[in-house]
Amino acid sequence: xxxxxxxxxxxxxxxxKLPADLTEPTTAGALxxxxxxxxxxxxxxxxxxxxxxxxxxxEMFVDINRGGEQIRVNLDIxxxxxxxxxxxxxxxxxxGSHVVNVEGRLIKKRIKNGKIISEEVHSNHEGHDHHxxxxxxxxxxxxxxxxxxxxxxxxxxxxNKVPGNxxxxxxAFGGILHQVFQRSQITTLDLSHTxxxxxxxxxxxxxxxxxxxxxGVLNPLDNTKKVVQGSSGMMFQYYISVVPTTYIDVSGNExxxxxxxxxxxxxxxxxxPAVYFRYDLSPVTVKFLQYRESFLHFLVQICAILxxxxxxxxxxxxxxxxxxxxxxxKYEMGKLS
Numbered sequence: 001x002x003x004x005x006x007x008x009x010x011x012x013x014x015x016x017k018l019p020a021d022l023t024e025p026t027t028a029g030a031l032x033x034x035x036x037x038x039x040x041x042x043x044x045x046x047x048x049x050x051x052x053x054x055x056x057x058x059e060m061f062v063d064i065n066r067g068g069e070q071i072r073v074n075l076d077i078x079x080x081x082x083x084x085x086x087x088x089x090x091x092x093x094x095x096g097s098h099v100v101n102v103e104g105r106l107i108k109k110r111i112k113n114g115k116i117i118s119e120e121v122h123s124n125h126e127g128h129d130h131h132x133x134x135x136x137x138x139x140x141x142x143x144x145x146x147x148x149x150x151x152x153x154x155x156x157x158x159x160n161k162v163p164g165n166x167x168x169x170x171x172a173f174g175g176i177l178h179q180v181f182q183r184s185q186i187t188t189l190d191l192s193h194t195x196x197x198x199x200x201x202x203x204x205x206x207x208x209x210x211x212x213x214x215x216g217v218l219n220p221l222d223n224t225k226k227v228v229q230g231s232s233g234m235m236f237q238y239y240i241s242v243v244p245t246t247y248i249d250v251s252g253n254e255x256x257x258x259x260x261x262x263x264x265x266x267x268x269x270x271x272x273p274a275v276y277f278r279y280d281l282s283p284v285t286v287k288f289l290q291y292r293e294s295f296l297h298f299l300v301q302i303c304a305i306l307x308x309x310x311x312x313x314x315x316x317x318x319x320x321x322x323x324x325x326x327x328x329x330k331y332e333m334g335k336l337s
Contacts (some may be wrong), residue, residue, distance in 0.1 A: 028320045036313040043305045050212040051209040054250050054290050056215065063244050063285040071161050071242070071258065072192060075106070076154040076197040077168065077275075078256055081212065083191040084151035085137065086180060088172035091157065093164025106155035106321055112147055116319075118146035118296070156203070163171075164282060168193075169274035177272070188233040189273045192288040195224040196279070200242055201257025209247050209255055215288055216259045226266065233273040238264045250290040 079087065089106065092098045109119040159166060170177055170189060181187065199206055199219045206218055221238065228234045240262045247255040260279075 014246055026321065028324070029110055029317050032313050032320075033144040033318045036309050040305060040309050043309070044302065047301050049297065050094070051293045051295075054292055056213070057289045057291065058215075059287050059289075060284050063216055063283055067295045069161050070158050071200055072095065072202060073158050074197065074199045074201075074203050076152070076195075078111065078152040078196060079168070080111075080150045080192045080194070080205075081151045082151055082193075083141055084110050084146060085141045086153050086170045086173050086177070087168060087179070088159065089153065089166060089168050090172060090259040091159055091164065091166045091172055093158060093160050093162050095162050095164075097160060097164075104124065105260070106153050107159065109152040109154065110144075113151055116209040117149075132196045137181065143254070145186060152196075161281065163279065167274045168320065169272060171272065171274070183237075187231070190228050191234060191273045191275050192227045192234060192318040193236075193275060195221050197222050199257075200260060205247075208249075209257065211251055213247055213288055213290070216247075216286075217261060218257065218259055220260065221262050223270050224264075226264075233269045233271070234266055235269040235273055236264065236266045236275040238262055238275075238277045239276060240321075241282060242279050243282045243284065245288045246285060248287070248289045251293055 075089075081234070087108065090099065107119055107121050109116045111117070153168070157166065168191070197219060198221045201218075209216070209218065221240075223333045226236055240260050242260075245255070245257055245259045249255075
């Protein structure tokens with residue numbers, strides 16, 4: 001019974017075996033076997049590296065407002081000759097929102113001779129007098145101008161996700177600024193500055209993206225320096241095109257930030273100088289995705305390598321063997337004749 005089943009199963013065998021005494025090793029076959037093994041090892045290592053490595057892909061699609069209604073702007077700007085006491089950061093957008101002297105999470109650092117002498121954290125609408133103007137110490141401002149104090153603002157602000165601008169100036173002190181100029185004996189403000197850092201999005205996410213992806217234009221304005229030439233007032237304007245960007249790492253973690261490109265110009269002005277950052281938002285979102293090759297795909301590739309190399313090797317070996325046999329027959333026929 002069992003023997004009959006085995007006989008039927010043997011009939012289904014498509015990998016028939018020849019007895020060992022009917023096979024004969026050849027020199028050509030040995031060489032082909034060695035070459036085939038080397039090729040298989042090289043291809044296997046190459047495929048293994050491709051399986052281990054992380055690949056990147058990108059695509060674009062219409063923004064679906066995944067980042068919410070507001071954008072976080074990270075700032076670190078140093079003004080070389082602009083005292084902190086009359087520096088204000090204002091935000092304005094096309095929706096009609098105009099916030100003067102925005103200071104929510106910004107730190108103002110007083111700088112003298114390139115060194116930080118003090119720093120203060122300000123809150124919105126803090127330090128205003130009964131007329132709605134910010135209260136200031138004229139004596140301290142006069143001393144700051146004499147000693148050429150500068151100011152560094154660092155932190156972040158939140159702006160609406162619509163085109164607009166944020167600008168650094170002394171607009172919040174407009175009603176009393178002429179008194180400041182008279183007491184300090186100055187005619188205009190020097191807004192020479194260095195942009196240490198500007199970016200859009202959560203700072204922790206941006207740092208992770210830089211380490212893992214190394215793709216995208218996240219902070220092209222970093223280390224930009226502008227210097228006022230002459231004694232006339234100078235208006236600086238930066239035009240920023242913001243592109244919503246989603247990064248998804250190989251573990252599936254998603255980071256939503258913004259890339260941007262920027263251009264700038266500067267013009268002389270008879271009005272109060274300012275540094276404007278005018279931003280516009282792209283309706284298209286860019287997505288960067290990290291992924292690894294699946295194990296099944298890796299397995300299929302290995303099988304393809306083994307099958308392909310063995311098939312080609314057997315074809316080459318068969319051709320060589322037949323050619324040698326044909327040559328030997330012709331040689332023997334020549335001897336007999």
